[in-house]
Amino acid sequence: MSEVVESYFEDYEVGSTRRTTGRTITEADIVIHAGQTGDFFPHHVDKEWCATQPFKRRMAHGTLVVSIAVGMTAGTINPRAMSYGYDRIRFVKPVFVDDTIVVEAEVVAKQDHPKSPDRLGRVDERVTVRNQHGEVVMSLVHLYVVEKRGAAVDPQASDAPGSSGSGLTR
Template identity: 55%
Template sequence: MIQQKFFEEFGLGDVRETIGRTITETDIVIHAGQTGDFFPHHMDEEWCKTQPFKKRIAHGTLIFSIAIGKTADIINDVAMTYGYERLRFIKPVFIGDTITVKVTIKDKKDHKKPGYGLITELVETFNQDGDLVMLCEHILLSQKKNP
């Protein structure tokens, strides 16, 4: 869906949430192939049995990619991604876990470029038990409606 949502239309504290997405072994294998990250934490079931979590862990970058992809449900032609900050992997995600994402507008401020502002979204990713597994801040560069 395409919409125009200008800087002024983002409200501090506004929240949106995604539906769930279950992480599969295929996700992990494809991500390993795409990134070259074949560390045993992700790929070696037997080795993982000797480690604290006792099973394979999804790549943090895989969870980040899927979580951010889940939030990309609207094309806003007057705002674009400016970057990500404060990325943290709080708890591991395993094969079979289902993640959901909550996005909260955390901050708004003017940008040095006239007619634009920066929106900071707090992106929180949870597993099926409601445990926080990943968080970051997504920064949007947004056009102002009334510069």
């Protein structure tokens, strides 16, 4: 279970990275994801058909790789940050049943929030997923709005994420 660690916009440093332990993508993960999404395309659930294809084996859904990879980065809860989207999700190589993925996240950009530059900033974190061969299989940019230090004491700050206690990091 995740810990709560408060980090303000000023605490994020461009270039800082974190790295998860590994997770094997199992047949069960794919079955459960097919069941959650309703996507039973043969690429994911038909072993016989896959064997006739160049890629040979059942592969994970793109949304499964995104979901697990983002979940793997959910290490600590930051009440001062709110996730508002993702950019440039790219599926570089397939993830097959039994592949093991590791995720690296790096802060790649920081800027003031255009609408509330005094109180809020934007932080971009690049998430890179590699398999057990060290190959990049997926990447995306995770977008956060983060409160600036001192914003909470600003009386105008009442609608900021976090100042109201609603801060989300996922």
